[in-house]
Amino acid sequence: MTQKGKLIVIEGVDGSGKETQSKKLYQRLKKEGFSVMQISYPRYDKASSEMVKAYLRGDFGDKPQDVSPYIASTFYAMDRYASYKEDYEQFYKAGGIVIADRYTTSNMVHQAGKIQDVKQRKKFLDWLWDYEFHLYGLPIPDLVYFLDIPVTMNQKLMKGRRNKFSGKKKKDIHERDLRYLQRSYKTALSLVDQYHWKRIPCMRAEKLRSIEEIHEEIYEIFINLLRKSD
Ligand SMILES: Nc1ncnc2c1ncn2[C@@H]1O[C@H](COP(=O)(O)OP(=O)(O)O)[C@@H](O)[C@H]1O
Numbered sequence: 001m002t003q004k005g006k007l008i009v010i011e012g013v014d015g016s017g018k019e020t021q022s023k024k025l026y027q028r029l030k031k032e033g034f035s036v037m038q039i040s041y042p043r044y045d046k047a048s049s050e051m052v053k054a055y056l057r058g059d060f061g062d063k064p065q066d067v068s069p070y071i072a073s074t075f076y077a078m079d080r081y082a083s084y085k086e087d088y089e090q091f092y093k094a095g096g097i098v099i100a101d102r103y104t105t106s107n108m109v110h111q112a113g114k115i116q117d118v119k120q121r122k123k124f125l126d127w128l129w130d131y132e133f134h135l136y137g138l139p140i141p142d143l144v145y146f147l148d149i150p151v152t153m154n155q156k157l158m159k160g161r162r163n164k165f166s167g168k169k170k171k172d173i174h175e176r177d178l179r180y181l182q183r184s185y186k187t188a189l190s191l192v193d194q195y196h197w198k199r200i201p202c203m204r205a206e207k208l209r210s211i212e213e214i215h216e217e218i219y220e221i222f223i224n225l226l227r228k229s230d
């Protein structure tokens, strides 16, 4: 019998602190002796992300809306399937804890955000669930955090940041479309309740909370999950 591990996802719009918080959680759990590994999507250094890069570069259109959410989702899912097989399937099936910076949940946020009609959006989300978790057989996350930071604030955090795959200052087609990012953010807030994600408010009294304070909240929620599943 396989002893399934745990898949923990850190989700949030661009520049919300996902990389920072995934790293901190990983380092803390490792230090405490847990069997843990970190993954991050898209895997820009792998061939399986070529279509993702072409899409984000604007090869298929300058605007996110130029590519159907169904088609764009298949690009990202392909990279995740390759990563499951290459990076973590065995580790996860042996009971390891996997911390993911973005996952299928990013398609739920950023691709579903392209669809305004409620019925059509639900249809897409059901299709996506079936596609990534049933057809591709990817693990369903045990815990999803959503780092809640208003788009205006994350724009400040991202200022001057280089594009992750080109290394240049030019932003990708998602990052340069403020209205699209705002729609993705709104979509995410509606998904938090629907899918029982843990919303982590990154602001208090109009100020950004410290990286350390946010980390403590994330860590406590994770430890509680472990206690419950013992
Ligand atoms: N709570 C915070 N307070 C101040 N700066 C932060 C905070 N969280 C993240 N940052 C900074 O904001 C930038 C974007 O964070 P990052 O973790 O790379 O976001 P993401 O992975 O979501 O794109 C980084 O320079 C990071 O150091």
Ligand SMILES: Cc1cn([C@H]2C[C@H](O)[C@@H](COP(=O)(O)OP(=O)(O)O)O2)c(=O)[nH]c1=O
Binding pocket: 013, 014, 015, 016, 018, 041, 042, 056, 076, 077, 102, 103, 104, 105, 106, 107, 110, 111, 164, 174, 175
């Ligand atoms: C992993 C993933 C990302 N995306 C989107 C979110 C981002 O706008 C974009 C690039 O992701 P990423 O480089 O992780 O953005 P950032 O580090 O700035 O947060 O791709 C999806 O639409 N679906 C996915 O499955």
